[in-house]
Amino acid sequence: MPEETFEFENLPFDPARHGAAVERIAGEALGEGYFTDLAAIAARDGVMFLVATGPEGVVGFAYAWMVPRGRLAVELPRLAEAGFPDDVRALDGEGRVAIVQTIAVSSAMRGRGIASRLFGAVEGRLAGLGAGVFLVPAWCDGTRTNLEGVLVKGGYRHLADIGAYWKEGCDAGAFRCPARGEVCRCGVRFFLKRSPILLFGSQ
Numbered sequence: 001m002p003e004e005t006f007e008f009e010n011l012p013f014d015p016a017r018h019g020a021a022v023e024r025i026a027g028e029a030l031g032e033g034y035f036t037d038l039a040a041i042a043a044r045d046g047v048m049f050l051v052a053t054g055p056e057g058v059v060g061f062a063y064a065w066m067v068p069r070g071r072l073a074v075e076l077p078r079l080a081e082a083g084f085p086d087d088v089r090a091l092d093g094e095g096r097v098a099i100v101q102t103i104a105v106s107s108a109m110r111g112r113g114i115a116s117r118l119f120g121a122v123e124g125r126l127a128g129l130g131a132g133v134f135l136v137p138a139w140c141d142g143t144r145t146n147l148e149g150v151l152v153k154g155g156y157r158h159l160a161d162i163g164a165y166w167k168e169g170c171d172a173g174a175f176r177c178p179a180r181g182e183v184c185r186c187g188v189r190f191f192l193k194r195s196p197i198l199l200f201g202s203q
C-alpha cells in the first residue's frame, strides 16, 4: 500500500470512531491494559493524541503532552536523578517541554513510515503549543529499542538509559507486557530533540 494513502488527524476523543482501534493497537503492541481510561487521558489539558488512518481505518497512534510549567522532575523523577540538560531545565521553567510518551503501529502495517510520519505530525502540533524540546521515553524490551531507528532518523539523540523503568507496575500486573518472561526485563532509553522552531530562533 503506498504511503500517500495515509492521512493523519487529531483524535478528538471519539470512542465510536477511534477508541476501540487505539485500544486494540496499544494492547497488541504494548500489552493489554496499557490504557486504563483512554477517554480521560485524551481529555486532559495539553494532551496531544493523534491517530494515523488509512483505508482500513486506524493503523497507529501517537500520545504526547505538554509538561505543565516546572513539573518535569515530578513527571520524570528517574530521569531527573540522571540530570536534565540546562536548556531543558530552562524550557521547563517556561512550560515548553513536551513528552512524546507512546507511538504504536499495528503489526501488519509496520515498516511503511507510519511512525515517522506520526512523529512529524505530533511534533508540529506540539511546537504550535510552544514546545521547545521533545523528550521520548523509548521502550527497550531487554533486547531492542523498537523506536530507535525512527528516532535517530528523525533527528533525536540519546539522553539516558534507565533500567527496570516499569517494573513496579509490571510486577503488580497493572498491564500485561508482551515482552515479559518470568521477570520484568524492560528498561527505557530516553531520547531528546530540540524543536527546529526554537533552533531557527523564530520564537
Ligand SMILES: CC(C)(COP(=O)(O)OP(=O)(O)OC[C@H]1O[C@@H](n2cnc3c(N)ncnc32)[C@H](O)[C@@H]1OP(=O)(O)O)[C@@H](O)C(=O)NCCC(=O)NCCS
Pocket (backbone or CB within 6 Å): 029, 030, 101, 102, 103, 104, 105, 106, 109, 110, 111, 112, 113, 114, 115, 116, 117, 137, 138, 139, 146, 147, 148, 149, 150
Ligand atoms: C516502533 C514502531 C512504532 C515503528 O513503527 P513503523 O511505522 O513501523 O516505523 P517506520 O515505518 O516509521 O520506521 C520503521 C523503523 O521501525 C523499526 N521497526 C521496529 N519494529 C518493526 C517491525 N516489526 N517491522 C518493521 N519495522 C520495525 C525498524 O527498525 C525501522 O527502523 P529502520 O528503518 O532503522 O530499520 C512499531 O514497530 C511498533 O508499534 N512497535 C511496537 C510498539 C513500540 O515499541 N512502540 C514504541 C514504544 S516507546
